[in-house]
Amino acid sequence: xxxxxxxxxxxxFFHGLGExxxxxxxxxxxxxxxxxxxxxxVLSVNNSLLSWLESAxxxxxxxxxxxxxxxxxxxxxxGPEIAGQFPQIAAVLIGSTIVAQWFMGLVIRAVSKSNE
Amino acid sequence: MNEMLxxxxxxxxxxxxxxxxSVIGFVIGLRIYNRSGKVSLLHPLLIATPLIYFxxxxxxxxxxxxxxxNGLLTWLLGPATVALAVPLSQQLRQLPxxxxxxxxxxxxxxxxxxxxxxxxVKLFGLNxxxxxxxxxxxxxxxxxxxxxxxxxxITGLLAMATMVTGLAGIVVAxxxxxxxxxADERWQGLILGVTAHAxxxxxxxxxxxxCGAFATLGMGLNGxxxxxxxxxxxxxxxx
Numbered sequence: 001x002x003x004x005x006x007x008x009x010x011x012x013f014f015h016g017l018g019e020x021x022x023x024x025x026x027x028x029x030x031x032x033x034x035x036x037x038x039x040x041x042v043l044s045v046n047n048s049l050l051s052w053l054e055s056a057x058x059x060x061x062x063x064x065x066x067x068x069x070x071x072x073x074x075x076x077x078x079g080p081e082i083a084g085q086f087p088q089i090a091a092v093l094i095g096s097t098i099v100a101q102w103f104m105g106l107v108i109r110a111v112s113k114s115n116e
Numbered sequence: 117m118n119e120m121l122x123x124x125x126x127x128x129x130x131x132x133x134x135x136x137x138s139v140i141g142f143v144i145g146l147r148i149y150n151r152s153g154k155v156s157l158l159h160p161l162l163i164a165t166p167l168i169y170f171x172x173x174x175x176x177x178x179x180x181x182x183x184x185x186n187g188l189l190t191w192l193l194g195p196a197t198v199a200l201a202v203p204l205s206q207q208l209r210q211l212p213x214x215x216x217x218x219x220x221x222x223x224x225x226x227x228x229x230x231x232x233x234x235x236x237v238k239l240f241g242l243n244x245x246x247x248x249x250x251x252x253x254x255x256x257x258x259x260x261x262x263x264x265x266x267x268x269x270i271t272g273l274l275a276m277a278t279m280v281t282g283l284a285g286i287v288v289a290x291x292x293x294x295x296x297x298x299a300d301e302r303w304q305g306l307i308l309g310v311t312a313h314a315x316x317x318x319x320x321x322x323x324x325x326x327c328g329a330f331a332t333l334g335m336g337l338n339g340x341x342x343x344x345x346x347x348x349x350x351x352x353x354x355x
Contacts, residue, residue: 011195018198019120028347030262032197037340039201044208057199060192064314065146065160067193068257069138069168070186072161072279074272076169077179082273088240093253093277094284096236100229100254100311101289105296107224108303111217 007056010049014039124194127187134177134185141168156286159315161279197258204336207329218306218333225310226338227345229254234353244354249273251350252342253281256313259339263346278313285312286319301327309334 018035021027027034043050082089144167145160152158172182183190211218230251237247249269252260257278264274285308293304301323308316309331317335321328 008195011198014198014201015194016120016124019194023120028266029343030197030259030266032194032262033259033340033343035194035198036201036204036259039198040205040208043201043205047205047209050202050205053199053202057202060196060199061203064193064196064258066138066142067189067196068161068275069142069164070183070189071261071271072275073138073165073168073172074179074183074270075276076165076272078270078272082246082270085242085246088242089246089250089273089277090280092233092236092240092242092250093280096229096233097254097281097284097311098288098292099232100225101285101292101307102296103228103232104221104225104307104310105292105298108217108221108298108307109296111220112300112303 003052003055004059005056007053008060010053011039011056011060124191127191130184130187131189132185134182135188137168137171137182138164138186138189141165141171156283156315156319159279159283193258193261197262200256200258200336200339203332207333207336210329211333214302218330221303221306222310222334222337223341225307226254226341227349229311229338230342230346230349234349238353245270246273247353248350250277252346253277254311254313255339255342256335259343260313263343267347267350279315282312282315285316289316289319302330305330306334309336310338313338 014035015032016035017038018033019031021034021038022029022031141164142160145163148163149155149158149160168182172179233250233253234247237250248267249264249271250273251267251269252263253274255263255278257275260274260278261271264271289304289308289312293299293307298304298307304323305320305327308320308327312319313335317328317331320331
């Protein structure tokens, strides 16, 4: 329990650091992403924080679906103009995913062969 | 500094009973999903969100009030994104001699996944608002959400788009692996993580921990990589 609370506080701290850093440095990335990168850098230099973070981070990631419930519900309230374009949108999403996987497959075959 | 803290606090302080709707909806969704033996198309979010939509209509609660009441959940997405650094750092630590081919596949694959989506948006004649909302759809949702807010897209549309992308990715992956001859489960994991984010990563863990580890790497690193080139890539396509 103590580790969970401390871990969450560390994550909140890095989130705040990221938000503030993005403002100060006028970066074009989301604050939480900078926070994640900063934590990644800290962990790669010194992993003593890791034992404090494991419980909070695995709990948050396990239930991350819950955090998306409100924003995903918003998909039902997009209005008729966008809803009317759902077929085209679905075609883009599904088509581009298949092509991207196929492309990565080809790249991987090329690079893993030259590596062996 | 104060402004940022105020914004965060307002999100949390706005939370109230509609949050319960989300929790109940999600628990129901999770139960059905687990009972079904984890059938992908019964993803908890696919069950929870229509349930909540009907409930909101039934009790005549405005979506904006519901959304405001869920401020705590929305706020937690920030720390949850930061939390992705933990599994990513654990996997990076074990990153073997594959570093070079992995980086090439990741950089090219991540870039291609976004560009092909943007090209297709244009081909289908969809407008800029939709383009901005779909642009980061291969990226894991918490990062993608931040990117869409920054680009000025619609978060609800993005949330749906990432879900459809993830599900499409795991449905077709097996066939694509056969067609392209990618048999190594590490590479399969990487492809799943880059193109189908968290849904693909969950699927990769079903294959093996090793496959899942590479998916985790692919998802996390692609999130960072895409965030870096996305503003430029999108700039080329908006009219």
